[in-house]
Amino acid sequence: MGDPAPELGWVARELSEDFPHLGLQYLALSAQPGPSPEPVRRRLGALAGRLSGGHVVHMRQDPVPSAYRVFWRQVGIDPDTVRTPIERIALDRLIRGGLPSRNLLDDAITIATLETGVALTAFDGDLLEGPLGLRLARDAEPLGGSGRPLAGGQIVLSDAHRALAMLGGEVAADRCVGPSTRRIAIAAVQVKGVTQISVEEALWTVADTVGLPGELPSERW
Amino acid sequence: MRDVLEQSTAVAGKALGPPLEPRPAIQGAPPDERHGRRSLLGQVERLESELACLFASSWPRKGLELSVPGRGGPRLLSLEELEGLRDDLVERVDHARRSLSDRTYLEERNRRRIEEMLLEPERHKWVRIGNEDIGEPGCRHWHVRPRWGLLGMLMNWWRVLISSGCPLAQGRRARGDPEPAT
Numbered sequence: 001m002g003d004p005a006p007e008l009g010w011v012a013r014e015l016s017e018d019f020p021h022l023g024l025q026y027l028a029l030s031a032q033p034g035p036s037p038e039p040v041r042r043r044l045g046a047l048a049g050r051l052s053g054g055h056v057v058h059m060r061q062d063p064v065p066s067a068y069r070v071f072w073r074q075v076g077i078d079p080d081t082v083r084t085p086i087e088r089i090a091l092d093r094l095i096r097g098g099l100p101s102r103n104l105l106d107d108a109i110t111i112a113t114l115e116t117g118v119a120l121t122a123f124d125g126d127l128l129e130g131p132l133g134l135r136l137a138r139d140a141e142p143l144g145g146s147g148r149p150l151a152g153g154q155i156v157l158s159d160a161h162r163a164l165a166m167l168g169g170e171v172a173a174d175r176c177v178g179p180s181t182r183r184i185a186i187a188a189v190q191v192k193g194v195t196q197i198s199v200e201e202a203l204w205t206v207a208d209t210v211g212l213p214g215e216l217p218s219e220r221w
Numbered sequence: 222m223r224d225v226l227e228q229s230t231a232v233a234g235k236a237l238g239p240p241l242e243p244r245p246a247i248q249g250a251p252p253d254e255r256h257g258r259r260s261l262l263g264q265v266e267r268l269e270s271e272l273a274c275l276f277a278s279s280w281p282r283k284g285l286e287l288s289v290p291g292r293g294g295p296r297l298l299s300l301e302e303l304e305g306l307r308d309d310l311v312e313r314v315d316h317a318r319r320s321l322s323d324r325t326y327l328e329e330r331n332r333r334r335i336e337e338m339l340l341e342p343e344r345h346k347w348v349r350i351g352n353e354d355i356g357e358p359g360c361r362h363w364h365v366r367p368r369w370g371l372l373g374m375l376m377n378w379w380r381v382l383i384s385s386g387c388p389l390a391q392g393r394r395a396r397g398d399p400e401p402a403t
Contacts, residue, residue, distance in 0.1 A: 061273055
């Protein structure tokens with residue numbers, strides 16, 4: 001059986017006008033959150049061992065991390081204040097001296113991000129409605145079903161009905177993966193300079209680490 | 222290492238002041254503005270890449286100002302904001318490039334001076350140059366000192382002492398303490 005093809009998300013017109021290469025892809029996984037098994041912990045440890053100070057300093061010149069830095073800057077984020085996902089993980093590794101295991105999903109995302117540099121976000125798949133995409137938030141629109149109100153114009157990951165997460169930041173508390181989650185939707189934001197193969201590799205790495213690919217409820221997707 | 226990675230953040234925090242309020246979205250820019258926006262986004266891309274190169278080139282030097290404040294994102298910036306961002310990046314890249322150039326010039330002079338110290342220590346009495354002065358990591362330093370103390374000073378016998386590196390994290394072992402297992 002081959003690897004499942006990721007679903008292609010939508011991008012709002014005003015965003016794609018400025019960023020024609022911007023995209024979102026996601027994959028549904030049947031998996032239960034929980035502690036990481038020993039092989040995943042070992043893999044995380046091995047990756048932490050590969051990250052030296054020099055590597056981290058020069059990371060921002062690598063194609064994929066650099067692509068995210070550029071995009072962060074273009075949408076008004078200072079990448080030295082709000083770090084891109086891979087830089088955040090790398091900096092954590094330097095500060096803590098390692099990458100401690102947290103849980104299977106977080107570890108899988110850390111592994112995939114370190115290996116590919118791609119920005120990934122996970123949601124509880126059972127709570128999503130319709131295909132995922134990127135758009136601008138409406139004025140005072142709540143984050144998730146009942147989260148804090150967003151300022152109009154902020155770039156958000158969204159399903160057909162509501163904003164699920166801020167780009168590169170906060171995920172709605174009522175849509176993120178929790179102990180009762182049975183299906184996970186893992187989404188990758190693709191920006192200019194990030195190849196399709198990197199995005200697929202990132203999604204498959206999470207799928208391989210977390211469990212078998214599954215399907216989200218068809219009646220809602 | 223943390224100092225290097227966090228230095229720009231700390232400075233950015235100072236420059237930012239209170240967090241910027243996100244502004245309304247740019248809804249469907251007119252075609253003539255779209256071209257300008259694309260061009261500015263391209264310039265921001267090039268300048269940010271240049272800034273990243275300068276950051277990597279400047280390591281392990283400290284104190285080089287490389288931060289440009291954010292604009293309250295993630296959101297679409299207006300044409301004026303993109304111009305402002307581009308101008309800030311140009312200024313920062315230009316400043317960083319000049320600072321780095323000045324530093325590397327001094328470092329080159331210090332490297333030459335170390336060679337001269339090694340050849341003729343008596344002409345560089347008491348001069349001390351560290352790794353930081355030549356843009357390298359570590360604590361090694363070259364120090365011109367008299368051989369045999371006062372006698373060397375009187376006889377003009379000078380030599381260069383090269384330190385063995387950074388001090389041990391745990392300090393020197395007290396006399397009589399057992400040697401730590403390796």
